[in-house]
Structure formats: C-alpha cells, structure tokens
Amino acid sequence: MAHPVEDANAESPFGVRTREEFYARHGVTHEESFMENSRGMKIFTQSWHPAEALPPPRGLVAVVHGFTGESGWLVQLTAIGIAKRGFCVYALDHQGHGFSDGLRAHIPDITPVVDDCVRCFDSARARHPSLPAFLYAESLGGAIALLVHLRQPEVWAGAVLNGAMCGISAKFKPPWPLEHLLAALAWAVPTWQVVPTRGAIPLISFKEEWKRSLAVASPRRTMGRPRPATALELIRVCRDLQLIVMSRRGLFSNWVFIYVM
Numbered sequence: 001m002a003h004p005v006e007d008a009n010a011e012s013p014f015g016v017r018t019r020e021e022f023y024a025r026h027g028v029t030h031e032e033s034f035m036e037n038s039r040g041m042k043i044f045t046q047s048w049h050p051a052e053a054l055p056p057p058r059g060l061v062a063v064v065h066g067f068t069g070e071s072g073w074l075v076q077l078t079a080i081g082i083a084k085r086g087f088c089v090y091a092l093d094h095q096g097h098g099f100s101d102g103l104r105a106h107i108p109d110i111t112p113v114v115d116d117c118v119r120c121f122d123s124a125r126a127r128h129p130s131l132p133a134f135l136y137a138e139s140l141g142g143a144i145a146l147l148v149h150l151r152q153p154e155v156w157a158g159a160v161l162n163g164a165m166c167g168i169s170a171k172f173k174p175p176w177p178l179e180h181l182l183a184a185l186a187w188a189v190p191t192w193q194v195v196p197t198r199g200a201i202p203l204i205s206f207k208e209e210w211k212r213s214l215a216v217a218s219p220r221r222t223m224g225r226p227r228p229a230t231a232l233e234l235i236r237v238c239r240d241l242q243l244i245v246m247s248r249r250g251l252f253s254n255w256v257f258i259y260v261m
Helices: 019-025 075-083 110-127 140-151 178-188 209-217 228-247
Strands: 028-036 042-050 059-064 087-092 133-138 158-162 255-258
Touching (some): 019 028, 059 075, 059 110, 059 140, 087 110, 110 140, 110 228, 133 140, 140 158, 140 228, 178 228
Parallel strands (some): 059 087, 059 133, 133 158
Antiparallel strands (some): 028 042, 042 087
C-alpha cells in the first residue's frame, strides 16, 4: 500500500492533484472545523477517516504536530497514510500555528496547548467510544503527547513518537552563552524573534532537500527566529520530561520512540 508521501512534491503535499482528488485516491474522507478554547482562541481541528466502503475502523489515532508546523501540511501525509490503513485520525493546529489563532509560533506556556489537545481528543474519542486510542506525534508534538499521556494515563493504548523533542539538539539551541541569557530576554522582550539558532528550524529539521522545500512552501509556516519566552518554555519542558520519563518508565511500556538523525 503506497504511502501518500510518494504523491507529494516540493511544492504541494498533494502533488499535481487537488486536495479532493488526493483524498479520493487514497481512500479517505476528510472533515475540518474550529473549536473555541478557554482563552477565547479559535483552534483549527481536522480528521481523516477510512472510506465507507472499507471495513469498520480498527482504532483512533490522535496526531500532534511539531513546533512551527501544522496538522494540514507535511504531517497530514502521515495522517492520511494511517487513515487508509483503517484508523480514524484526528489532529489540531496548536495556538499560533496553522489556521489557529495566536501569535505565530509563540508558546510561552505549554499547559494551555496540552489543554487544547486533551479537549480535541476527548471529543474525538467520544465519537468512537469502542475504539482503542493511540497517539502519534513528531518533534515538539512528542513532548506534548507525553504530557497528554501523563494527564490521562488510562486513556491511551499506546503511541509512536517520531523524533520526539525530549531534549533540545545542539543544532537548535542558541550558541553559548546566549542560552543562559534567555530568562532575561523572556522577561524583557518575550515575543521578539531574536533567539539565534544554527539555521532556520524548517531547513534543519528535514534531511531530504525536496521535503525541506515542501516545508518552506507552506504559507502558514514561520521562518523567523524563536521568541525568547517560547524558547525558554521549550527548554524547561524538555528538562522536566527527561526527569519524568526516567523516574516513571512503567507509564511508557506500550510506546515506540523513533529517532531520526
């Protein structure tokens, strides 16, 4: 069964087809909507389902995208690939990402983002109460998925984390000693795009040239530098998760971690 990424190209995840033609080719149906969160933000949600002619769904998969990404560009190729294998797939755009409200790529506090995921995925599971539920996440989404699971340890039957951001790679960190000045920057100019990294995040996140081009082609992806409050929060989240995972390994016995170097 061909993976949808084989039909993509450097300009569009749908390649030479329209979105509707792409979904039909891969035997999935698609729904999208907005939900209003507790902060008054409109959060974009969408889902993919096996075509009605296929056997009943095998399970539900909640997809969590990464930093500066979105649910409707590159990540959706994997979502469609999962759906065509018999799963109901649900995803959302985090605040400041994709079609959701919020300052672009700004996450000064991860807790509200986890709240949005829990609400979205609770609603999805309510539609399919008899199906086992799984998490699939990439990059920062891996950290968010871990936090979702920690909040709801009895809900999830398992998960796959692709390149989970449980630590900040040296290629993403600001050069020394600027990392140690983040707290001051986050206090003084929390939203300015001034945190230096060793290249634009989309350009150093993908190994294949055409996928880098496709990532940059998204009209909703920011190419600017990270904001200090966001960078400080992501470092904190990774540090805390490392301690939690080491001390509570039993919670993750059904999880699969995939690291792409």
